[in-house]
Amino acid sequence: GPIENYSPVTAERLKNPEPGNWMHYRRTYDGQGYSPLDQINTSNVKNLVPVWTFSTGVVEGHEAPPIINNGVMFVATPMGQVIALNAKTGDEYWRYKRQLPDDLFQLHPTNRGVGLWEDKLYLATTDDHLVALDAKTGKVVWDTKVQDYKKGQYLTLMPLVVDGKVIVGGSGGELGVRGYVVAFDANTGKELWRTFTIPGTGEPGNETWKGDDWKTGGGSAWMTGNYDPDTKTVYWGTGNAAPWPGDTHPGDNLYTSSVLALDPDSGKMKTYFQYHQNDSWDWDEVDAPMLVDLQRDGRTIKSLIHPGRNAIFWILERKPDSIKYVAGWPFVHTDVWKGIEPESGKPIVDPARKPVIGKRVEFCPSLWGGKDWPSAAYSQKTGLVYVPANENFCGGFTGEKVPLVAGQLWLGTKPEDIGLTPRPGATHFGELQAWDPATGKKAWSHNFPKSHLFGSVTATAGDLILVGGTNDRMFRAFHAKTGELLWEQKTNSGIMGMPIAYEVDGTQYIAVQSGWGVDAQRIQDALVGKVPGLENNVPQGGVVWVFAVRK
């Protein structure tokens, strides 16, 4: 079977993955979340049926894409688990489950997938280790401590593998860490470089902080980066400044809420772009920008496209030594930004909407943003960008000064003071949007009147847009050109997992994990009593679903 003949993963295969495989977080290094498979398409998707399912045995948020390498599927779940399955039959090959420490506090109990290299795979854990497993057996090959979980450091992302280096970034922006991106040798687990997202004393950018704030200023790097092999540049998103209220860390706070351009060999920062200065809203900009060759303004732009948590849809140009602002516009309602400076691309803040200590400040969108970590997708066929947006949410909190205790929440507000409020007159919340990045026009949107939308979007060459993310437990396929709902299937739980498409022995499949939890659940809980008729009893428990067209 496929596991005995396991196909070693090479630099060349990662650069040009076969159409039937899904070996990166977003299938390709450019982060587009696009599958070239078209056997399942707009005309036959109505005949899509489940062919097998598999219970993961754990609760909480199942966010990872099933990873596919020539007929073998690797599924990462919360609680540090990886399951290897036959991608065609659903038969289990092996299962790895990490023994997590009893005293581990998991603020975000999830995992976003495993990275592949040669005959190994790599799991980043919430107790802050990076573990290499033998792909054929699931046996641990090496296990490297990345940081100390007792200090509020943890890992939730899928590792990025570039030329034999396994690259991860730490979480902990709500616990006063200093963020970093770090690379390990794929064969040995030896640390090769570590680049802090906040510059230390004497380094350029440190002057955007006051005193010692930089030591605990956040800027965690908790999502997988994208990669441009032509220029050998990794693009990595960074998180919120810590703690949340802006006046607790005056200054621009480089490089929080930014995208960093890193050299994968040395970790050296080539350049950066900061999406907003002095973050005060928990607006992590960690979802890495998509690399798209964009026809716009009469030329081809090597672009970076990022629908931000800060509600701005960003189009940037990536150059060898700079990232230039091209265009930006709000894709959901926001009262925080009064505009964007045309040259620098710096958003202009309304001070009344900026959280500070000592009073309550309300702002739109909420601290979960116009879009949190769930990824948008780009279709090479339609040229549109598909965004899992949340509209009509506002939020607020009361800033307060609190001392940092290592390993404990350090929000700068009481958790019970965090508000989520529907805008008066709101007719819907979740909004699947299709944007034309060439013109800045919205092509279509699909609105969800009784649910937020909290799941990654995937596009296929069959002109399908695949997404879960709603509290009615549905998995859906939309027409990429028109937005027409073509197919839906009720599942065991809510879906916050990333949908994928793959092929084995000439048959195309679509797969997704269903398993509600983490912030999909928290938003849900925060809405109870505020939205009449809201479905708030989404059962938890993870299941892998695999679909094919009934013949």
Ligand SMILES: O=C(O)c1cc(C(=O)O)c2c(n1)C(=O)C(=O)c1cc(C(=O)O)[nH]c1-2
């Ligand atoms: O600042 C951080 O380090 C950090 C980490 C994570 C994470 O690792 O999942 C989340 C957040 N922040 C965050 O702000 C957030 O809204 C969030 C939602 C989720 C999730 O899995 O649903 N994780 C995280």
Ligand SMILES: [Ca+2]
């Ligand atoms: Ca955060």
